[in-house]
Amino acid sequence: MDSETVVALLYYFLFAVLVQSVPISPAPNTPPVLKEAAERAKTLVEKILRELPAVHTATVNTEGLTLDPAPQTPNLQMMVTSLGIPATPILKPLSERFTMDMCVSRMSVGCLLYQGLLGVLADRLSGLTNLRADLRDLLTHINKMKEAAQFGAESPDQNQSLDLASRLHGNYEVQVAVHVTLTQLRSFCHDLIRSLRAIATYRRRAAGAR
Template sequence: MDTWAAVFLLSHFLFTSSVQSAPTPSLPPAFQETAVRANALVEKILKILPAAHSATISIQGLSLDSSTQTSNLHLMEPSLGVPASPFLKQPSAHFTLDMCVSRMLAGVQMYQDLLEVLSTSLSGLEDLRSDLRDLLTHINKMKEVAQLEGDGSDQNPSLDLVSGLKDSYRVQVAAHLTLTQLRSFCHDLIRTFRVLPSYGAAGAR
């Protein structure tokens, strides 16, 4: 069994188990199946992120795990125009399935757009862009099969990244910050997929 198949089967097992133990009404089967595929894609994205970072960033000493230098570089975010990820919260009476899926969509779309801009100056981001495009398709299908209306969060804000990319160094810093934030957002997505069954059909219309 290859790694991709193993990840898919494990994701399916974990998601199905959590659905079976959830006390709330179950989500549509098509939603659950699509969520499993989307979760597997997020796992894949996390695995290829280090290679994408290595292929695009040549600033010495800068890696996905160089937290000290990254903290200093975050000071450049306002001038670079790198936006923050949408915040994904635990389910509650005030944070519905509608809101959750809308923010998932907004985040994936935002990173796809950021990588598209960065790809005009850097190579090595093609696989990430392709996987994010597929992930966006899966999350849109989740929204469709659960008949979610959205809360406006999936409307992607305009990006001002291009005006901040004035030289090679700033391009690479923007790419580093984007990939670092994307990794954190992917971890948030995985945690969210695990608790999706607890939303039940509360957010459906």
């Protein structure tokens, strides 16, 4: 064996020893402040979900508009399009393409959306004030999550629900708008709970996968 081969082998074994001796740092767990804010937000979302059926019963009295799972009729779909009620922000599972920052930002956008819609509808009928206040408190917790994780500040469009007011020409339009808003809000809350659970455990799962 020539001297160059011997030197190369020595370098190889030395590199292997150094690599094995360097400790691999596990992915850090979710910061305690972020986890606490996520838990508080989840508790509030669960409260909103418990209250939604009673709010719907108190505000929607048009026959056929219930919270029971049922496919939308063509007439109801046309009404939703006519009223211009925005779609709920989509919350996907956390990944490299859908980061925690993006997820929390969409949570914020959704809360602002439903706060705005309920604010417009609260001018036409009673029974929505407490729900809107809960969304305001939820947004506070989500903002605390942003601060804890040092996410970049964004300015969601807070005017996306303002067109609804000009399209509520009668009681039927109001009833449909309330029904659709509460139905979409319920679905959004279910997505929120899944996302909040994922945020509280995301890094810990990633560390365990190594």
